[in-house]
Amino acid sequence: MADLPDQWEVAPEPGWVDATLAEEFPGLSIVHTVMESAGGRSPEALRERLRVLSDRIGGPQAIQLRQQPIPWAYRVFFRHIGLDPDTTRTPIEQLIFERIHDGRFASRNRVEDALTIGMVEVGVALRAFDADRVEGRVGLRLSVEGEELEGRVTPLPEGTIVVADEQRPLGVLFDRTAEGRGVGRRTRRVMLVAIGVRGVPDIALEEALWVAGSGLRA
Amino acid sequence: MPELLERAELQEVVPPVPPEGLETALYQHDERAARADLRRQIAAMELALARLFGSAFPRKGIDFAVAGMGGPRLLSVDELERIRDELASRIQGVRADLHERALVEESNRELIERMTADPASYKWVRVYNEDIGEPGCKNWHVKPRWGPLGMLMGWWRVKISSGCPLAEGQRPPRNQMATKRQRRKRRRRHGDARPAQPGPSAVVVDGAQRRGTARRRSVHEERPPAPWGSFPLSEIVIFVGVLLLIVGFFVPPPQGFVMIAVGLGLASLAGLELSIREHFAGFRSHTLVLAAAVGVPVFGALFVATMIPTPICVAAGLVAFGGSAWLFTNAFRRRSGGALFRLRG
Numbered sequence: 389m390a391d392l393p394d395q396w397e398v399a400p401e402p403g404w405v406d407a408t409l410a411e412e413f414p415g416l417s418i419v420h421t422v423m424e425s426a427g428g429r430s431p432e433a434l435r436e437r438l439r440v441l442s443d444r445i446g447g448p449q450a451i452q453l454r455q456q457p458i459p460w461a462y463r464v465f466f467r468h469i470g471l472d473p474d475t476t477r478t479p480i481e482q483l484i485f486e487r488i489h490d491g492r493f494a495s496r497n498r499v500e501d502a503l504t505i506g507m508v509e510v511g512v513a514l515r516a517f518d519a520d521r522v523e524g525r526v527g528l529r530l531s532v533e534g535e536e537l538e539g540r541v542t543p544l545p546e547g548t549i550v551v552a553d554e555q556r557p558l559g560v561l562f563d564r565t566a567e568g569r570g571v572g573r574r575t576r577r578v579m580l581v582a583i584g585v586r587g588v589p590d591i592a593l594e595e596a597l598w599v600a601g602s603g604l605r606a
Numbered sequence: 607m608p609e610l611l612e613r614a615e616l617q618e619v620v621p622p623v624p625p626e627g628l629e630t631a632l633y634q635h636d637e638r639a640a641r642a643d644l645r646r647q648i649a650a651m652e653l654a655l656a657r658l659f660g661s662a663f664p665r666k667g668i669d670f671a672v673a674g675m676g677g678p679r680l681l682s683v684d685e686l687e688r689i690r691d692e693l694a695s696r697i698q699g700v701r702a703d704l705h706e707r708a709l710v711e712e713s714n715r716e717l718i719e720r721m722t723a724d725p726a727s728y729k730w731v732r733v734y735n736e737d738i739g740e741p742g743c744k745n746w747h748v749k750p751r752w753g754p755l756g757m758l759m760g761w762w763r764v765k766i767s768s769g770c771p772l773a774e775g776q777r778p779p780r781n782q783m784a785t786k787r788q789r790r791k792r793r794r795r796h797g798d799a800r801p802a803q804p805g806p807s808a809v810v811v812d813g814a815q816r817r818g819t820a821r822r823r824s825v826h827e828e829r830p831p832a833p834w835g836s837f838p839l840s841e842i843v844i845f846v847g848v849l850l851l852i853v854g855f856f857v858p859p860p861q862g863f864v865m866i867a868v869g870l871g872l873a874s875l876a877g878l879e880l881s882i883r884e885h886f887a888g889f890r891s892h893t894l895v896l897a898a899a900v901g902v903p904v905f906g907a908l909f910v911a912t913m914i915p916t917p918i919c920v921a922a923g924l925v926a927f928g929g930s931a932w933l934f935t936n937a938f939r940r941r942s943g944g945a946l947f948r949l950r951g
Contacts, residue, residue: 412641412680451663454656463656464649467689470677474670530680549678561678 400594403581404527409549413468415586418528418551419593422519425578425604427571430501434606438501441508442492450484458511461587469549471562479513479562498604499571499578506600512582512592514600515551517558519577521569524554526581531557539567551581578604637683644686651693658700664741668703672696711739718746718764725762743770753935755928830887840876847873885934888942893934901927 403418410416430438453459462478477485483504487493493508495501503514517526529552531544537557544550550557559565561583571578580600582593655670662668672692675685714737721728725748732747745767750756832839850869854862878899881892905923908914914922939945 408680411638452660455653455660460653460656464645464652466674467648467652467672467693468645468681468686470675470679470681470685470689472672472674474672475674545679547679549680563678 400582400597401525403525406527406529408530409528413465413586415584415588416465416528417584417590417593418526418581419584419590419597420526420579420581421597421601422577422579423601423604424576425498427573427575428498430495430498431606434498434501434505434603435495437505437603437606438493438495441505442487445484445487445493445508447488450488453481453484456511458588458592461585462511462513464587465585466562469561476562479515480507480511483508499575502600502603502606503580505603506580506596509599510592510596512584512588512596513562514596515559515565515581515583516571517565517569517579517581518571518575519579520575522553522558522579523556526551526553526558526579528552528561528583537564537566538569540564551583580604640683641681641686644683644690647690648686648693651690651697654697655693655700658697658704662700662704664736665704665707665739666736668700670696670700707739711737714738721746721748722764725764726760729762743767753928753932755925758924758928830883830889832883840880843876844873847871847876885938886941888938888945891935891938891942891945893931893938896934897927897931900930 400419400421403420405416405418454463459478459480462480463473466473466476466478473481483493487508493501493504499516503516506512506514529550531546531548531550533546534543535546535557536543537550537560544557544560549561551559551561557566558569580597582596584590584593655672659670672689675681675689681689714733717728717731718733718738721731721733728748729750730748732745734745735742747765747767748762749765750759751761751763756762847869850865850872852869854865854869856862857865878895881895881899884890885892885896901923904926905919908919908922909916912919
């Protein structure tokens with residue numbers, strides 16, 4: 389534990405999972421942590437990490453990816469919730485696809501680059517929210533009839549799995565984030581969220597958050 | 607059996623008729639167990655499909671798709687069953703496809719063995735790496751040694767290619783070909799003080815190279831201009847030559863013969879000039895015409911001016927024809943950016 393950085397102020401905190409979901413999907417979990425971080429462009433150190441990561445990932449890794457335990461667990465979960473992982477790619481597969489397509493992991497901004505590093509290093513699905521716009525603890529639940537997602541014109545279909553705080557949905561699971569709840573220019577505190585499924589060990593979720601957090605601190 | 611069905615304790619556990627909506631705790635429980643079981647099957651099948659995906663590489667055109675049901679949401683037993691069935695069907699399809707391909711690939715490997723043992727029996731046959739299920743652009747091609755001469759003499763061999771062609775073809779990129787002075791001039795014109803640096807990745811470089819190749823290709827799309835400009839000199843000479851030929855048939859000898867000979871010479875010269883211009887600009891290949899223009903005079907000169915026996919004259923003419931054809935083919939390949947020949951209407 390001596391290797392943990394001094395900046396690791398907030399320990400990863402488990403979120404809640406709706407009882408119905410927990411019964412149907414044992415192993416489904418959500419872990420989050422909040423970090424003080426400014427947005428904007430990535431510093432050189434973070435971009436250098438992306439470049440090194442780009443050199444480590446190539447065609448052979450992309451071909452073998454879906455046979456590795458954690459990416460496979462996400463593919464299976466996608467099938468279980470009705471998504472086709474070849475059409476709606478899992479977060480890690482989407483990143484690897486972009487790496488092969490673009491020839492590198494392109495730098496976007498500090499938060500997205502930190503998430504990229506965390507996801508590629510560990511394979512866990514991560515996303516980020518503006519911590520100041522999250523009310524209470526976050527969790528996973530099913531949407532109720534007529535529930536709306538900010539920024540979406542039509543209400544969510546009933547029974548959609550959403551990431552939510554104690555007041556409203558923050559985003560659809562593995563899909564769009566509610567308008568104004570994601571990380572933007574005015575964000576000062578970032579909530580990093582790791583979503584675990586059956587087959588992904590808890591330690592991997594914490595590690596992914598730690599890696600992404602170290603990227604944010606770079 | 608009636609006794610069994612009428613047992614009171616069983617009737618308490620399993621209702622004889624499913625209640626409306628199947629909403630009792632008992633049925634919910636049963637469905638949950640069924641869903642869990644289906645999810646386990648889907649997980650196993652997904653792994654099997656993932657392994658097939660890995661082993662299928664680099665083969666292309668295999669369909670691994672299994673449609674989703676729209677989500678993310680809880681799926682019913684029916685929907686999970688459909689996914690399970692589609693996965694099972696897809697796995698079977700992929701296995702069958704891979705099996706068929708494996709048979710074809712094995713026969714292609716045997717073909718390579720046979721080609722290597724007896725090249726003359728497999729003239730011009732080419733087998734690519736892709737045909738034997740391996741990555742890369744390597745190929746085995748049965749070709750004659752020394753071009754047309756080897757073709758006539760039956761000197762066939764299997765030539766193994768050296769890999770994938772460069773994105774640029776055989777010519778180096780333009781900015782490498784330019785002289786220092788030209789590069790400096792170009793930099794001044796574009797206001798770029800630094801020399802061109804390679805991009806951050808191979809893909810970016812390839813993109814630039816592709817653009818360069820496309821630019822060079824566009825140059826080959828146009829007929830090369832004559833050295834004397836737009837004046838139709840060749841066309842006029844051909845016209846005069848044809849005119850002399852026609853008139854020469856109606857004029858009594860010896861003037862008629864002279865007119866025919868001059869007409870033939872003029873038309874041939876004009877045609878030869880156009881062929882040389884198009885060939886060496888990489889616009890259209892005229893290998894056979896140009897090689898004949900070398901081989902025929904060699905044969906003619908030896909036949910007329912020397913006492914060498916006719917078969918040797920023919921052989922010398924053929925050697926000149928074959929050698930010059932090989933040289934002209936190489937010249938065209940260099941100038942066209944890699945094409946051996948190019949035909950245009």
